[in-house]
Amino acid sequence: MAAGDIGGVVMARYDFRTHRLFVDQELAPGARCPLDRKQANYLVNVLRMGDGDGLLVFNGRDGEWRATLASGSRKSHALVVDAQERPQPAAPDFDYLFAPLKQARLDYMVEKAVEMGAGRLRPVLTQHGQVTRINRSRMEANVIEAAEQCGILAIPTVDEPVALTALLDTWPDAEPGRRLVFCDEGHPGDDPLTVLSQLAPSPLAVLIGPEGGFSAGEQEHLRSLPFVTPLPLGPRILRADTAAIAALALVQATLGDWKGGGGSAS
DSSP: OOOOEETTEEOOOOOOSSOEEEOSSOOOTTOEEEOOHHHHIIIIIISOOOTTOEEEEEOSSSOEEEEEEEEEETTEEEEEEEEEEEOOOOOOOEEEEEOOOOHHHHHHHHHHHHHTTOSEEEEEEOTTOSOOOOOHHHHHHHHHHHHHHHTOOSOOEEOOOEEHHHHHHHHHHHSTTOEEEEEOTTSOOOOHHHHHHTSOSOOEEEEEOOTTOOOHHHHHHHHHOTTEEEEOOOSSOOOHHHHHHHHHHHHHHHTSGGGSSOOTTO
8 A cells, every 4th residue: 555645635655564443532642542342352362462562543533653452451451552653634525425225235335435535425315225224333333444444544424314305405505615426327428537627626525326326307406406517437337336436436536636636535
């Protein structure tokens, strides 16, 4: 994993060989962070770490720190925080909106959206969606796991589901200046890179529909709104999780942090 850009802040080339762990506790030199049973089991029994072994810890607020494992007893383990390794970057100003999928595909899609630089995950209920409820705690756990694995320090937030009609009706007031790029399976086939390159710099959101696609009425409504840009994804029919990766890659490459300048989608 090479150096990159997160939230407009250039990352140092970080240590990806050392194990990373998210801890929801304050991090400062000398801080002692007790481990819960799941964390202790992972470090001691799965990774076979022992007293004094080092790892990297982060909490989504205080940057990344080096820490060592300290075992008070066979059932009591804690981390002792040493020095900061990386400062905390700003969260990416890049929203990912999606129709919820069945659990296995949703787990995969959440993981990939985090890896691709989304800063906020926003489930949207559509007419053809097959899933109307989400396990938000599970999504948040998947977000953290992806962040642990990929060196991400700014933890994306996970919203409660909202109906597409309500989202669009309130968008101008709730999201002033944010452009919504929606992946339009009915788009006549313009080059997506050309479509994106013609957009003025602004905060961005990407919307992916359900496996059954947007309804004709939803597509017509979306295309009629001045803050929405339809985006074609080529001649093939893509599953929703595949479309998500394709769309996020296109946006990051054209308008976001893949350009190397810390764009608005970083």
